Amino acid sequence: MRRGDEAAVDAVLDAACEAGTARRIAGLRQAGDIAGEVVLPFQGGVAGYYALARMRAPSGWLCVGAIGIAPDWQGAGHGRRLMGVLSQWAQLSGRTVIAAGPLAFFERAGFARIDTAQGPVALAGPAPEGGAPDLIYPPALAARA
Numbered sequence: 001m002r003r004g005d006e007a008a009v010d011a012v013l014d015a016a017c018e019a020g021t022a023r024r025i026a027g028l029r030q031a032g033d034i035a036g037e038v039v040l041p042f043q044g045g046v047a048g049y050y051a052l053a054r055m056r057a058p059s060g061w062l063c064v065g066a067i068g069i070a071p072d073w074q075g076a077g078h079g080r081r082l083m084g085v086l087s088q089w090a091q092l093s094g095r096t097v098i099a100a101g102p103l104a105f106f107e108r109a110g111f112a113r114i115d116t117a118q119g120p121v122a123l124a125g126p127a128p129e130g131g132a133p134d135l136i137y138p139p140a141l142a143a144r145a
Contacts, residue, residue: 011046012048012049012068031140033140034052036051037050040069040082042073048070050083051064051066052064052086053065055098057133057135058128060095061095061097062098065141080105080108081109087111088110094125096125099121099124100121110124111124116132117132118135
């Protein structure tokens with residue numbers, strides 16, 4: 001993502017995600033909780049997007065803060081491919097990434113289901129030893145988790 005893409009990203013999130021998603025991502029940015037943002041560019045615009053946020057706990061873990069594909073681009077596998085690349089990156093880098101949401105979608109992209117005290121989530125990267133730890137999301141995502 002480049003500086004100046006925020007408005008295009010917000011438009012994708014507003015069109016593709018539940019109400020308030022763009023606001024939550026802005027909250028993550030303002031709090032310094034964003035670990036990375038990736039766009040799927042097309043002809044100078046944004047066709048897709050995802051954000052990674054830093055978890056409060058476990059330390060070092062990341063979570064998918066949002067993923068959105070513009071409605072005209074949905075159904076072609078772009079979201080699954082974006083999450084598949086993220087899953088591979090997590091494995092290769094040794095970083096643990098979790099995602100709440102439609103587990104079947106994330107599992108098709110290479111994530112594994114794990115059960116936590118907060119309910120099932122999708123996990124990419126190293127699995128926790130000794131069972132799933134308690135998850136503490138960044139404040140901008142905590143109400144949604």
